[in-house]
Amino acid sequence: xxxxxxxxxxxxxxxxxxxxxxxxxxxxxxxxxxxxxxxxxxxxxxxxxxxxxxxxxxxxxxxxxxxxxxxxxxxxxxxxxxxxxxxxxxxxxxxxxxxxxxxxxxxxxxxxxxxxxxxxxxxxxxxxxxxxxxxx
Numbered sequence: 001x002x003x004x005x006x007x008x009x010x011x012x013x014x015x016x017x018x019x020x021x022x023x024x025x026x027x028x029x030x031x032x033x034x035x036x037x038x039x040x041x042x043x044x045x046x047x048x049x050x051x052x053x054x055x056x057x058x059x060x061x062x063x064x065x066x067x068x069x070x071x072x073x074x075x076x077x078x079x080x081x082x083x084x085x086x087x088x089x090x091x092x093x094x095x096x097x098x099x100x101x102x103x104x105x106x107x108x109x110x111x112x113x114x115x116x117x118x119x120x121x122x123x124x125x126x127x128x129x130x131x132x133x134x135x136x
Contacts, residue, residue, distance in 0.1 A: 005040055012044035025061050028069035032061045070108035073117075078106045080124045094134060095119065 005015035021037040034057060041048030050058055081091045081102060088102035095101070095116050104110045112120075123130055 007042035009047040010045040015040040027065040074106050074108040080120045
């Protein structure tokens with residue numbers, strides 16, 4: 001007789017073993033699809049957990065997406081800053097985040113907050129507005 005496994009998320013009794021599951025991970029507009037995943041899944045809430053080796057695969061895939069997004073974002077921030085004719089120090093003074101903020105953004109070490117990203121993308125489309133931002 002097989003053991004009945006209860007879902008830790010919803011309490012449903014009857015988790016189902018699946019051996020060849022496909023999952024797509026999405027982050028910041030990029031996706032990776034993993035196939036052949038195995039684990040236990042809830043037919044009620046669709047939550048579940050992967051076997052140990054597949055948990056590692058899934059985590060590495062997620063980390064890869066984050067790395068790609070940060071790399072893409074850092075190049076984009078550098079391009080916009082240069083287009084605006086700003087040094088990293090000048091950009092940090094205008095947008096905040098500390099004296100080394102733009103250096104760290106452009107190396108992909110940290111992400112700027114959403115308002116800084118949105119303002120930079122706006123200035124990318126309308127660089128003439130930089131005067132308004134600087135004079136605030």
